[in-house]
Amino acid sequence: GILRAVAKFLDATARAGFKRAIEAIEGQSSTPVVIALRRRSASYHWANAAVGTAAAIAVLAFMLFSEHYVFDLTWILVEPFFAGLLAGLAVEWLPGVKRALSPRRVRREHVTRAARARFVEDGVHGTRGRSGLLVYISGLERQVALVPDLGLHHALPERAIADAEAALEAALRGSGADGARVAAALEALAPVFARALPHHAGDTNELPDALDEQESA
Numbered sequence: 001g002i003l004r005a006v007a008k009f010l011d012a013t014a015r016a017g018f019k020r021a022i023e024a025i026e027g028q029s030s031t032p033v034v035i036a037l038r039r040r041s042a043s044y045h046w047a048n049a050a051v052g053t054a055a056a057i058a059v060l061a062f063m064l065f066s067e068h069y070v071f072d073l074t075w076i077l078v079e080p081f082f083a084g085l086l087a088g089l090a091v092e093w094l095p096g097v098k099r100a101l102s103p104r105r106v107r108r109e110h111v112t113r114a115a116r117a118r119f120v121e122d123g124v125h126g127t128r129g130r131s132g133l134l135v136y137i138s139g140l141e142r143q144v145a146l147v148p149d150l151g152l153h154h155a156l157p158e159r160a161i162a163d164a165e166a167a168l169e170a171a172l173r174g175s176g177a178d179g180a181r182v183a184a185a186l187e188a189l190a191p192v193f194a195r196a197l198p199h200h201a202g203d204t205n206e207l208p209d210a211l212d213e214q215e216s217a
Contacts, residue, residue, distance in 0.1 A: 009037075009178070009179040010037065010179050011179065013179075014178070014179025014180045014182075014183055017179065017180045017182075017183025017184055017187070018035055018179070018183045018211060019209070020183070020187055021033075021035075021183050021184075021186040022035065023209075025186075025187075025194075026203075026205060027199060028190045028191065028193070028194035028198075028199055029194040029196065029197050029198060029199050030129060030131050030198065030200055030203050031132070031133050031196075031197055032124075032127055032131065032132050032133070032205055032206050032207040033133050033134075033135060033207070033209075034124050034132070034134050034207050034208070035137070035186075035211050035212065036115075036135070036136045036137070036211075036212040036213075036214075037212065037213050038114065038137070038138045038139065038214075039138075039139050039140060040095065040098075040138060040139060040141065041107075041111045041113075041114040041115075041138045041140070042107075042110035044101075047091055047098040047101040047102060048088040048089070048091045048098075050101060051088055051090075051101075052085060053084060054087075055083050055084045055086075055087035055088075056083055056084030056087075057080070058083075059079055059080040059083040060076070063079065098140060099140060099141065102141075107141040108141075110138075110141065111136065111141050111143045111144075112145050114145075115134060115136035115145035116145075118134060118212070119134045119147040122207075122212060123207070124147070124207060125149055126206070127149065127206045128206065129151050130149040130151035130152070131151040131152045131155075132148075132152070132206075133147070133148050133149070133193070134146070134148075135186060137172065137182065142169065143165075143169055144165050144168040144169050144172060146161050146164055146165055148161060152193070152196065152197060156192075156196045160196070164189050167188070167189065168182060168186060171184070171185035
């Protein structure tokens with residue numbers, strides 16, 4: 001189920017990997033990092049409604065046009081409704097269905113919006129050098145959004161953020177829910193931030209290193 005998938009993604013190995021990734025980036029650059037993980041960034045309830053409606057129509061069509069069964073009018077009224085309700089509820093436990101029915105562009109908009117809100121709520125914008133970085137990972141969408149503060153944004157090459165997001169999403173979309181693989185991909189990006197904002201002896205860690213794991217949507 002969903003909870004088992006989340007627990008598997010954030011097992012002890014993954015947690016240790018994310019800790020190493022934060023230490024690598026902050027140790028090589030002047031970039032304090034916050035990692036936020038979300039089960040999903042939006043509810044996508046329209047997918048529940050679409051599947052439920054399709055199931056209700058299918059059951060109704062079967063009951064009306066079946067050549068082998070005759071149904072009482074009361075059941076023709078009631079059964080499609082309950083079939084649609086159950087199918088719609090089942091989608092809540094099938095994130096792959098919601099993902100398949102949601103265009104990538106729509107999922108990206110939700111992830112980007114949620115990441116930008118998290119950037120402010122987690123205070124990533126509050127560092128003295130405006131060099132903070134939010135790494136926002138959203139499970140259902142299998143997407144990652146990196147939100148750099150202004151100082152870091154101006155120091156990075158033009159496509160650095162897009163390329164980094166692509167590398168992390170490739171790790172996220174691999175077989176199985178493997179947070180350690182995503183953590184390793186994030187740690188491998190440390191030199192990118194080191195080249196943009198090299199570490200200085202006087203740098204202090206201005207943001208918490210603990211993973212932000214609050215539930216969402």
